[in-house]
Each structure stands twice: as C-alpha cells, then as structure tokens.
Amino acid sequence: DNIIKKLSNPIIINDKEIFCTLSIGVSVYPIDGGDMPILLKRADMAMYLAKVNGKNRYEFFDIKILEILNREFDIEKGLRVAVDKNEIKMLYQPKIKVDTEEVIGFESLVRWNSKSLGIVSPSEFIPIAESSGLIIPIGKYIISESFRKCKELTLKTTKKFKMAINLSEVQIRDEDIVSFIAESLRICDLSAEYIEFEITESIIMKSAEKNINTLEKLKKLGVSLALDDYGSGYNSDRILLLISPKFIKIDMDIIRNIDSDPECKIVENIVNYAHERDMKLIAEGIETIDELKQVIKLKVDYLQGFLLAKPQYLPPRIQEDVIKLIQLLNEK
Ligand code: C2E
Ligand code: MG
Numbered sequence: 001d002n003i004i005k006k007l008s009n010p011i012i013i014n015d016k017e018i019f020c021t022l023s024i025g026v027s028v029y030p031i032d033g034g035d036m037p038i039l040l041k042r043a044d045m046a047m048y049l050a051k052v053n054g055k056n057r058y059e060f061f062d063i064k065i066l067e068i069l070n071r072e073f074d075i076e077k078g079l080r081v082a083v084d085k086n087e088i089k090m091l092y093q094p095k096i097k098v099d100t101e102e103v104i105g106f107e108s109l110v111r112w113n114s115k116s117l118g119i120v121s122p123s124e125f126i127p128i129a130e131s132s133g134l135i136i137p138i139g140k141y142i143i144s145e146s147f148r149k150c151k152e153l154t155l156k157t158t159k160k161f162k163m164a165i166n167l168s169e170v171q172i173r174d175e176d177i178v179s180f181i182a183e184s185l186r187i188c189d190l191s192a193e194y195i196e197f198e199i200t201e202s203i204i205m206k207s208a209e210k211n212i213n214t215l216e217k218l219k220k221l222g223v224s225l226a227l228d229d230y231g232s233g234y235n236s237d238r239i240l241l242l243i244s245p246k247f248i249k250i251d252m253d254i255i256r257n258i259d260s261d262p263e264c265k266i267v268e269n270i271v272n273y274a275h276e277r278d279m280k281l282i283a284e285g286i287e288t289i290d291e292l293k294q295v296i297k298l299k300v301d302y303l304q305g306f307l308l309a310k311p312q313y314l315p316p317r318i319q320e321d322v323i324k325l326i327q328l329l330n331e332k
C-alpha cells in the first residue's frame with residue numbers, strides 16, 4: 001500500500017509531471033514455493049493478475065490464478081472472432097438535461113454474447129481487448145455501429161440526439177484513429193456535432209503528448225470530448241486543463257456516497273471548477289431518488305443512471321423513458 005501511495009503523486013522530470021502506475025505481485029515463502037525461481041515466477045503471475053484487475057494495485061499469488069489466466073486466454077480467443085460471428089451488439093443509455101428534463105443523447109455501451117462463453121461483461125473483456133490490441137478492430141466496429149445508429153436517430157426523430165462513444169487509451173494511440181473517425185462520419189453522412197467521445201484520465205499515462213495531440217485533432221473535426229469516471233483517479237486540475245473536455249462525468253462511486261460530506265464537497269468543487277471554465281457536468285450511475293435530488297441540488301447539468309433509464313436497444317422505448325423520467329423529476 002505504501003509503495004503504491006508513494007507513486008500516486010506525479011514525478012517531476014525536466015519540469016514535466018510524469019504519472020506512473022504500479023502493479024505488484026506478491027508470493028510468500030514457503031507457502032508459494034521453496035526457492036527463488038518458483039517464488040519469482042509466481043510473483044510474476046500475481047503481477048499479471050494485478051494488471052488484468054485494473055493495474056495500480058497488488059495481488060497475492062493464489063493457485064486460482066491459473067484458472068483466471070485460462071479464462072483470460074479463452075476470452076482473448078473468443079474476442080478474435082466475436083465481430084465476425086456477429087456476437088457484438090451495442091446498447092444505448094439515455095442522458096438527460098436537468099433544466100429541460102429531456103433526453104438529449106445516448107452513451108453507446110458494448111455487449112458481448114459469446115457462443116462459447118455466454119454473456120461476458122465489458123468490465124471483464126475490455127481490459128483484455130486492450131492488452132491484446134483487439135480493441136482496435138472491435139473499437140472500429142463500435143464506432144461504425146454507433147455512428148450508424150446516431151444517423152438513424154436523426155432520420156427517425158426531429159430531435160438532435162447526441163451519441164457518446166467510449167474510447168480507450170489504446171484506441172487513441174492508434175495512428176489511424178482520426179482518419180478512421182473522419183471517414184466514418186463521411187460514410188454515414190453524419191455531422192461531427194452529434195458525436196462525443198468519452199475518455200478517461202488514463203490517456204495521460206502513456207504517450208501523453210501524442211494523445212493530447214490526437215485529442216486536439218479530434219476536436220478540430222468538430223466532435224466533443226467528455227472526461228469519464230472523474231473523481232475516481234488522479235483528479236488532477238492539470239489533466240483537466242490539458243484535455244479541456246466539454247463535459248466531465250462524475251464517477252459513479254462518488255454519486256453512490258453523495259450523502260456523505262467529503263463526496264458532496266468533491267462534487268461541489270468539481271461543479272464550481274467546471275462551470276467557471278465553461279465545462280458541463282454529467283452525473284452517471286444515479287440509482288436512487290435521493291442521489292437524483294442531491295445531484296440536482298449540486299447543480300449538475302446532465303443525468304444518467306438506472307433510475308432514469310437503463311442501457312437499451314434503440315429506438316423503441318425512447319418515448320416511454322422520457323415519460324418515466326419527467327414523472328420522476330416532477331416528484332423531486
Ligand atoms: P463507463 O463508460 O463509465 O460506463 C458506465 C457503466 O455503468 C456501464 O457499464 C453502464 O451500463 C453502467 N451504468 C449505467 N448506469 C448505472 C447505474 O445507475 N448503476 C450502475 N451500477 N451501473 C450503471 P458497462 O456497460 O458494463 O461498461 C463498463 C465499462 O466498460 C464502461 O464504463 C467503459 O469504460 C467500458 N466500455 C463499455 N462499452 C465500451 C465501448 O464501446 N468501448 C470501450 N472502449 N469501452 C467500453
Ligand atoms: Mg463512459
């Protein structure tokens with residue numbers, strides 16, 4: 001814990017802040033092995049698990065690790081053919097504007113129903129897709145599908161629904177990404193103003209300058225950026241300024257504890273900071289009326305969460321959700 005805590009502050013090298021994450025594997029003599037080579041090998045496996053479980057953490061070796069590594073192997077194997085086998089589908093979760101109580105857009109969320117493994121959650125397979133590089137082709141499919149759906153909505157409704165698509169750091173590092181997005185917009189005959197990309201602070205961890213450069217190119221195309229899961233990670237003002245997103249999404253863990261003073265203060269600070277800089281706030285993961293009341297009181301601009309509307313296929317239930325939502329907001 002101490003080692004990870006020490007490294008959580010940026011390291012200053014040549015006046016630049018370098019952010020570093022640390023994954024640690026631990027094996028214990030003599031339970032996990034009687035000599036150095038076996039202990040090291042097992043510590044290495046535990047470290048691998050720490051990476052798979054989200055990095056910046058430690059894991060102890062456990063004999064179950066072998067099962068976990070096998071599962072990961074199966075997932076990677078399944079992912080290689082998932083798009084071709086038509087196993088990847090998108091769901092769309094509504095985002096609601098507080099002052100008008102209207103659905104203003106959707107976040108596209110990937111779903112994988114594998115013939116061999118069953119339903120695998122994105123929190124499990126996205127990290128594996130990232131570490132194996134498979135997020136590049138799968139991510140392109142996701143972008144194309146989401147653009148297509150967005151265009152369909154512009155044709156089927158008179159509202160200008162925006163589509164938000166999650167982009168992982170690995171996708172941003174892909175040389176092709178900007179031209180792929182530009183070309184996909186052209187193919188769909190879709191204006192860039194409809195599109196928003198959700199990124200996280202992790203884009204600063206690797207190739208920070210190059211990634212920021214890519215984000216600038218994306219902004220020039222006319223798409224907007226939202227900083228996802230804010231408040232859970234580094235919470236650095238510098239990262240916010242570097243990325244300068246149009247929207248900040250407050251992490252669901254903070255929303256869950258929004259009744260407690262520290263969390264409430266965090267949100268208050270983020271709201272003030274963002275509004276002074278012409279950025280808008282989105283509260284995600286709202287599950288209860290109390291959370292809803294609280295975020296509205298704290299002057300968050302947009303809402304998202306199971307209480308209001310779950311991720312869903314579109315467009316059949318847009319209207320029902322709007323009605324349910326307006327009722328909820330009127331009860332607040
Ligand atoms: P995220 O972008 O922060 O997405 C929000 C997650 O919270 C989604 O989980 C969503 O279904 C869930 N959620 C929404 N409202 C609520 C709520 O009220 N309560 C709770 N408990 N959960 C709520 P999901 O779809 O499982 O996705 C998990 C993560 O996987 C996403 O977090 C995102 O980081 C990644 N992901 C999902 N789809 C994609 C994608 O198409 N591309 C990429 N690169 N990453 C994706
Ligand atoms: Mg997101």
Ligand code: MG
Binds near residue numbers: 228252284
């Ligand atoms: Mg999020």
